[in-house]
Amino acid sequence: MNQNNLEGILEVERIKAYVNKKEIFRYLNDRSETSSRSEYWLNMIDDVLSECLQYSKPIYASQKFDIERDLEKDEIKIIAQADQSFKSKDLMRLLGQSHQIHVVGVTLGLFLDRKIQYYMNSDATKGVIFDACASVVIEACCDYIQDRLVEQDLRLDDRLYHTNRYSPGYGDLELSTLSTFSDLIQMTKKTGIHVSEHFLMQPQKSVVFILGTSKMPFKEATLICEHKCFQCKLKSCQYRVGER
Numbered sequence: 001m002n003q004n005n006l007e008g009i010l011e012v013e014r015i016k017a018y019v020n021k022k023e024i025f026r027y028l029n030d031r032s033e034t035s036s037r038s039e040y041w042l043n044m045i046d047d048v049l050s051e052c053l054q055y056s057k058p059i060y061a062s063q064k065f066d067i068e069r070d071l072e073k074d075e076i077k078i079i080a081q082a083d084q085s086f087k088s089k090d091l092m093r094l095l096g097q098s099h100q101i102h103v104v105g106v107t108l109g110l111f112l113d114r115k116i117q118y119y120m121n122s123d124a125t126k127g128v129i130f131d132a133c134a135s136v137v138i139e140a141c142c143d144y145i146q147d148r149l150v151e152q153d154l155r156l157d158d159r160l161y162h163t164n165r166y167s168p169g170y171g172d173l174e175l176s177t178l179s180t181f182s183d184l185i186q187m188t189k190k191t192g193i194h195v196s197e198h199f200l201m202q203p204q205k206s207v208v209f210i211l212g213t214s215k216m217p218f219k220e221a222t223l224i225c226e227h228k229c230f231q232c233k234l235k236s237c238q239y240r241v242g243e244r
Contacts, residue, residue, distance in 0.1 A: 010145075014144060019136060049136075052130055052137055069098075076091055078146050096163070101211065102186055105191050107201075110202070110203045116131050157215075166211075176197045179199065
């Protein structure tokens with residue numbers, strides 16, 4: 001495997017440490033204090049999360065690309081792929097002086113999707129909790145992969161800087177770029193993630209993200225922040241962390 005690429009099956013045991021249980025309650029729109037939640041409710045969350053982890057089969061693929069920035073056109077160009085470019089002012093701003101990007105695709109697998117659907121049909125409450133847990137687990141996978149990519153880069157050059165991750169559909173980066181990023185890393189072949197003609201991913205608990213690297217420090221606005229919500233323009237999102 002090329003040293004610029006990481007891919008394969010993720011061990012669920014390694015992901016557990018990245019799971020933020022507070023996020024599960026946020027997805028469920030439960031804003032009550034922990035002390036006011038019933039033992040029954042907390043145990044249910046723990047049980048469903050445990051089952052969700054049991055049925056998760058995370059697999060991912062990533063590849064690093066050299067890029068150049070066209071300031072006049074607000075485009076990011078993949079140097080090795082002359083016909084591939086992405087028009088996005090927000091992505092241009094995020095990447096700053098980046099000279100490379102990691103493109104990553106990760107999924108929890110089709111079996112987990114079926115499990116969510118099963119509970120949605122047989123026990124709606126559990127289905128909703130299962131879906132929230134799965135959303136948090138896929139984010140945990142992204143956090144884990146991001147840490148491994150950063151570690152790998154810093155082993156090669158400890159003077160590198162990294163952005164926060166960014167996904168198609170954020171800001172003005174069109175959702176249609178999912179297909180292009182998928183092709184760049186052979187995502188369907190390596191992970192089983194399929195992007196439909198309407199730019200929906202199957203399995204549903206799948207994520208594609210970009211991570212920028214630079215040999216120069218980023219401006220404060222592009223540095224890895226406490227939460228990705230701070231860089232998102234959708235202020236009215238019910239899942240937003242922090243002030244709206």
